[in-house]
Amino acid sequence: MLTDCQVAVIGGDARQLEVIRKLSQLDANLILIGFDQLDHGFTGASKTEITEVNFSRLDFIILPVNATGPHGEIDTIFSNKKIQLTVQQLQQTPQHCCVFSGITNDYLDGIIKESGRKHIQLFERDDVAIYNSIPTAEGTIMMVIQNTDTTIHQSTTAILGFGRVGVSVARAFAALGAKVKVGARRPEHLARISEMGLTPFHLDQLEKEMTTTDVCINTIPSLILTSKVISKLPPHTLIIDLASKPGGTDFKYAEKRGIKALLAPGLPGIVAPKTAGQILGKVLAQLMLDERRQRDER
Structure with missing residues (x-):
């Protein structure tokens, strides 16, 4: 007490x-x-x-x-x-x-x-971050549904980062039938992504992987979706950036290209x-x- x-x-x-x-x-x-x-x-x-x-x-x-x-x-x-x-x-x-x-x-x-x-x-703390990854994943699903005109099922979804949030988001989208590929750098993360039945890729190959992406979900809190990377995205791609402000996306360039990019930190407090x-x-x-x-x- x-x-x-x-x-x-x-x-x-x-x-x-x-x-x-x-x-x-x-x-x-x-x-x-x-x-x-x-x-x-x-x-x-x-x-x-x-x-x-x-x-x-x-x-x-x-x-x-x-x-x-x-x-x-x-x-x-x-x-x-x-x-x-x-x-x-x-x-x-x-x-x-x-x-x-x-x-x-x-x-x-x-x-x-x-x-x-x-x-x-x-x-x-790991415990708070892992618990919070659950409403974060649900909120991300909600945002994707609200901002696309196709199903998550069979969509090509790229998730950048395989930390505590990335793991839960990847698992949730895979459960909905998305074709999930996950970008990471650490060998053990790439191995775990493969073990989960998902498609791993090294972040050095990010530009190449973006050419066939319908939804891109970023969890990395540093600029990773640069103008060079965004230029490779199909025009219909939706970007959801879950990283803390200011996120890891060049939002100005995405807007210039006509690609919808949404910064969505703090989803647990919004959706649940x-x-x-x-x-x-x-x-x-x-x-x-x-x-x-x-x-x-x-």
């Missing part, structure tokens, strides 16, 4: 509601910031303004999945008020205070370093916020319990 733990949940989207629900079940004392327009309440939770928070009592701070903006601003869909996290606020917290977010940025890295607090990026929130809540609860136990053992 998280009885007597002081947890500040600052901003976020519908996923945070499941996080709040899970932590409430564990008897945490929750301070909700940026939730003034939320209709229903949670046991053990109180809504407040960030200026009224006693940071010196906080054990944990939960930020939105996308952390903060470049100047510390925090997004929330449950309030119109401006919220900002500063280094001064973090410095007021106890030394053991731990900060959670999905990803990070230069601003957050800076204030975390200056304050000396612990920061855990949830999306860097309840499930995505439950994933985060489960992992956060375990991490907090571990942090509390380690603190008690010191």
Whole structure:
């Protein structure tokens, strides 16, 4: 249980509601910031303004999945008020205070370093990424159906990258009858792609493989679909880029060529916020319990 733990949940989207629900079940004392327009309440939770928070009592701070903006601003869909996290606020917290977010940025890295607090990026964890790959795959299927006039079945679908998301997306499209080919660089990935009954190709051969592609799904967070590569795509090809912003696609060149290219990071929070929130809540609860136990053992 998280009885007597002081947890500040600052901003976020519908996923945070499941996080709040899970932590409430564990008897945490929750301070909700940026939730003034939320209709229903949670046991053990109180809504407040960030200026009224006693940071010196906080054990944990939960930020939105996308952390903060470049100047510390925090997004929330449950309030119109401006919220900002500063280094001064973090410095007021106890030394053991731990900060959670999905990803990070230069601003957050800076204030975390200056304050000396612990920061855990949830999306860097294998368990979160693997769980999240399920709604990501479903959302990708939805986007392909919405933006093409042919079936996924028998389509030639190229998936770039064979990480945690790439594996799930490749498996899902193969199950729907697509002719799936997967581009990777590591020999063990190419071997596993072949073992799964899919067609592997080395990313050095990307330009050649693009000439017969109906749908291209990128999971690599660096520019891989360059103008040179896109020039080899058939005009009807659909590009879905699942990599974090700014993605791995030359979107301007794709538009110039008349090829539809869609950047789609954060699909779990869009297509299945309840499930995505439950994933985060489960992992956060375990991490907090571990942090509390380690603190008690010191």
